Amino acid sequence: MITIGRRHRSTGEAPFIDLGNDPEDPGVSHEHALLVQQPDFTWSLIDKGSTNGTAVNGAEDSIAPYMPVPLKDGDHVHVGLWTTITIHRD
Template identity: 85%
Template sequence: MSTCPNGHPSETDDWCEVCGHRMSCAPVPAAAELCPDCGTPREDLAQFCEGCRYSFVTRTGTVSVPQSPPSQSSPRAEVPASSPTWTATVCVDHDHFARVMARSEPEDQGLYVPTHAPDLHIPLTRTVITIGRRHRSTGEPPFIDLDSHPEDPGVSHEHAILVQQPDFTWSLIDKGSTNGTTVNGAEDPVASYVPVPLKDGDRVHVGLWTTITVRRD
């Protein structure tokens, strides 16, 4: 069991399974500078924040996020009642599964896609939406929990996040997931920790067969 820079116990030694941050063998000093956008401790004299890619050099951020550490135990800001409402529709996507299998290793060819799984319609009621699977050590679920839809084994515990922008649109950020994240059927995954603006109807593909479509109500 390792401990991440934010103090969470984690059975994984690359990314913390509680908050999704990079693991480090050295503890973060108590006086470490905190990112003003997301609260992540600055690692040594790193130029960019590991959590949201805020630039400590230019003092500018890439996305607007709540000023609290991005852990599942921290409260998330609620979307104002007067703002436009959005919904994420989660489905088992056979086309996405076919694309994944087309570039998979031979030993993975025995995998199969579930045939009976209802779509999930999840209102996006927070300004930061976590996507992933429930953590085994803490039991904390992400906002969009892909642990039992049925469970998609290709999804990381903290795979990606959706971040609401000042104009009430959304941006997607892959959190350094193992298998990557694609958008609208693209072959190449998005770059980790780089915000990708989303439009009404855009499709986010994660894991082996999961597609999340964001729609403005």
């Protein structure tokens, strides 16, 4: 699993993908989302109940919290106010 979020300033805990660095995206929750590798080596995205939601490929609606969404090579994961993460398979 790969965690996406912002470092907790009080505890120092940091996600694997820490979006709390400059320029910090204030719309990203501390525990925003997870990327989970599936047995067939594909990836799924899970929103962890974030405040501002998580969208895939520019969709207007956020994905449902805690429901895995399959991803494919080249998909764009939108978190926070302006952050986009592009999925690439090796």
